[in-house]
Amino acid sequence: MFEVGPAGEEGLRLVFLEAPRPALTRCLLRIQSAAQGYFAENLADSVVGYTTLTLLFHPFRLERDRAEAWLTEQADCATLTDSDDQSLTGTVVTLPVLYHPSVAPDLEWLADQKNISVDQIIALHTGTTYFAYATGFAPGFCYLGDLPTELATPRLADPRAAVPAGAVGLADRQTAVYPGISPGGWRLIGSCPRPLFQNGEHPTAYLAVGDSVRFEAITPQEYRKFGGEL
Amino acid sequence: MRELVIHQSGPAASIQDSGRSGCLQLGIPPAGAMDADALASGQYLLGHSADEAAIEMAYGNLVASPTEPCHIAVTGAAVDLRIDSISARMHTVLRVEAGQQIQITPGAVGVYSYLHVDGGIDTPETLGSRSTSAREGVGGFDGRRLMNGDCLPLGEPNEPPSDRAGDLTHTPPGDLIRLRFVPGFQYALMQPDVIAALCENDFVVTPKANRMGAQLEGSRLDTGIETLLSEATTHGAIQIPPGGQPIVLLNDRQAVGGYPKPGAVIRSDCRRLAQARPGQRVRFSLCSPQEADRISWLEQHYRDTRLS
Numbered sequence: 363m364f365e366v367g368p369a370g371e372e373g374l375r376l377v378f379l380e381a382p383r384p385a386l387t388r389c390l391l392r393i394q395s396a397a398q399g400y401f402a403e404n405l406a407d408s409v410v411g412y413t414t415l416t417l418l419f420h421p422f423r424l425e426r427d428r429a430e431a432w433l434t435e436q437a438d439c440a441t442l443t444d445s446d447d448q449s450l451t452g453t454v455v456t457l458p459v460l461y462h463p464s465v466a467p468d469l470e471w472l473a474d475q476k477n478i479s480v481d482q483i484i485a486l487h488t489g490t491t492y493f494a495y496a497t498g499f500a501p502g503f504c505y506l507g508d509l510p511t512e513l514a515t516p517r518l519a520d521p522r523a524a525v526p527a528g529a530v531g532l533a534d535r536q537t538a539v540y541p542g543i544s545p546g547g548w549r550l551i552g553s554c555p556r557p558l559f560q561n562g563e564h565p566t567a568y569l570a571v572g573d574s575v576r577f578e579a580i581t582p583q584e585y586r587k588f589g590g591e592l
Numbered sequence: 593m594r595e596l597v598i599h600q601s602g603p604a605a606s607i608q609d610s611g612r613s614g615c616l617q618l619g620i621p622p623a624g625a626m627d628a629d630a631l632a633s634g635q636y637l638l639g640h641s642a643d644e645a646a647i648e649m650a651y652g653n654l655v656a657s658p659t660e661p662c663h664i665a666v667t668g669a670a671v672d673l674r675i676d677s678i679s680a681r682m683h684t685v686l687r688v689e690a691g692q693q694i695q696i697t698p699g700a701v702g703v704y705s706y707l708h709v710d711g712g713i714d715t716p717e718t719l720g721s722r723s724t725s726a727r728e729g730v731g732g733f734d735g736r737r738l739m740n741g742d743c744l745p746l747g748e749p750n751e752p753p754s755d756r757a758g759d760l761t762h763t764p765p766g767d768l769i770r771l772r773f774v775p776g777f778q779y780a781l782m783q784p785d786v787i788a789a790l791c792e793n794d795f796v797v798t799p800k801a802n803r804m805g806a807q808l809e810g811s812r813l814d815t816g817i818e819t820l821l822s823e824a825t826t827h828g829a830i831q832i833p834p835g836g837q838p839i840v841l842l843n844d845r846q847a848v849g850g851y852p853k854p855g856a857v858i859r860s861d862c863r864r865l866a867q868a869r870p871g872q873r874v875r876f877s878l879c880s881p882q883e884a885d886r887i888s889w890l891e892q893h894y895r896d897t898r899l900s
Contacts, residue, residue: 368776370826370856371884375776382821406613407622411823411848418826420613421859421888426881496822498848501619501728505822559619561729563718567618 364437366430372406373418374426376433382412382507384493385442390415391572393436400432410571412496412505454491454574457539457554459530460585461487464592465553466530472515472551483551484579486510492537494573502541502559504569509535521547528553528590530577541567552577555590594746595659596709598738599693602653604803607713607732607744608706609645612721616824616847620730623723624843626704626803626866628859629760629895630668634708636899637665637685639753644712645722647738650802651698652705659743660690663710663752667761669702669867683759685752701764702867711747725844727804760898765868768794771840771861772879772887773830777823777853782815787854789813790830791876795838799870803844805831806865808874812836817852825849828857830876842866858884860891 369375376393378386390410397408397417404423409416417433461484463469473480492506509532517533522545525531529540531548540546541558554577558568569575582592598605610631611624625631625648634646647654652671666673666682673680674695680686688694696707715722715733724732733742779787795810813836825831829841831851840857841849842865857865858879865874879887 368774368856368881369824370776370828371774371858371881371888373826373856375824377823407616409616409824409848412821414821414823416824416826418613418616418824422892426885496848497617497619498822499619499846501730503619561735563716565615565618565620565719565730571617 366434366437369416369418372421372424373416374424374429374433376415376437378413378437380413382495386413387493387495387572389440389442393433393440396436397433401429410496453570454576455569456576456578457556458580458584458588459488459552459554459577460580460582460590461552462582466551468549469551472513472532472549475515476512478512483513486513487537487551488577488579490576492575494569494571494575497567497569497571500541500544501565502567502569504538504558504567504571504573504575506537506575507535509537511535515549517547518549521545525550526553528555530554553585553590555585555588594662594711594749596656596713596744596746597659598654598656598740598742598744600653600655601738601740601742602649602651604650605654605738606648606724606726607645607715607738608648608723609643609721611723611843612719612731615719619847620719620725620728621844621847622827623721623725623731625706626843627668627706627863629863630704630706632895632899633683633760634665634667634706637667637683637752637756638663638708638710639750639756640708640712642712644708644747645715646709647707647713649696649705649707650703652696653698654696654707655693656707657691657693658688658709658746662688662746662749664688664694665708666696666705667708667759668705670699670761671705672697672699683761684757701869703869704867709746710752711749714745714747727844760895765864765872767873769861769864769868769872769874771857771865771874771876772884773828773855773857773876774879774881774884775855777829777855778815778817778820779854781817782852782854786813786815790838790854791878794873794875797865797868797870797872797874801868801870803842805839805841805845806868807837807839809837813838815852820850820852822848822850825853826856828859828862829853830855830857840865858887860887
């Protein structure tokens, strides 16, 4: 089940009416790539969200009826196979993380809450391969799922005014690394010294939608070697 | 090298052109001039053929001087413009000698004004644009708003055409700005009384309006929709956070968001909204995509006629 509709006067939005899963994201990425080819320079931008693909056109470049028909046909022909959910066809990225109370204000709190040890938290967090469902919030920020149910935790009622760059957070069934200093309401259980957003003349993000991500526990010495400050 | 020295930058001056495209998935918003017509007017006056960058001022309060003679034009919201304390006109090409001071102070109406210099502001392009995205630290001058003492490089000068007069300044907004929006996103999920409350009541622009978006205040809109899965935002999208006060997202919006949106305001009305000061009343009304297309074609025709 899907719907195609306007996204403002210059855009179209495709939404699949189902729960997010890797197979759906891969399908959206395939349609995004086809759209970039089909609409070529008429397309100003395109964004894959959890269950959506948004196409934004340059002024006067959207032929509404034709584009809607094309997008509908793409979605109609899309196949979502369960094997797509499991297969790790995207890039597998490993992120180093220091799990230590000095850089993780909620680590011991979470252990208390869940009645498990800090080591068990680390084992659970590093023992899962996460899927990159969506980007956004800030350059380099990537929503990763699904967090093991044992670690699922609600957001802070009052978000912190400043979360340090590299903070590894949890919220509901999601985890993510804050690429830069920002306000944030996720529970912080570690710190990743690997920069996730490279600014400059050609800004680039380290993670992309569709990537698979694993976390790897490192020692304070290794953390410093990666450029982390303690 | 020709430079423009900023002696006094004012509260929120930044380098802007028509913005960047293709980087929303990276989390970088389009940025660009809040009043695209004012930017186009200045480029036309100075005979700029490309998308040259200008200095955008909010509540213009700027003092600058060139290191070599140049031509300038000031467009957008009405300001008091002086060259070495002598009153000068907006929307016309002015010659400024090396070391002369361009002095700009805010007028009574509007928000964003533009200082254009022949050759354009020649800071390096990032992702195909010179526009400043200050929150992300991308583009413009070191990725930030201008500060006192900045020396901005200027592009190769061109002799501006002598015969040009062109002004796309919007007429003052009057009591009420109409915000026509194309329904979409979560429109169908919202109860008819929410849409009715949105369209039948006036809202007021709050002092929190900025380049990210125009925060409005009015009757509380209870969408009954919990936070959604993150998806792309668009220019003009009407975002309704749990507090129930709508925000019309503009150039520096977050690229992706999770709040419900009943639709997006058309560009034409967003420009008027961007120039509206706190206290301005606005009212939403529905607009079909086809009607939105007709409006933008008509406005393009108007621009082509005025600037030729």
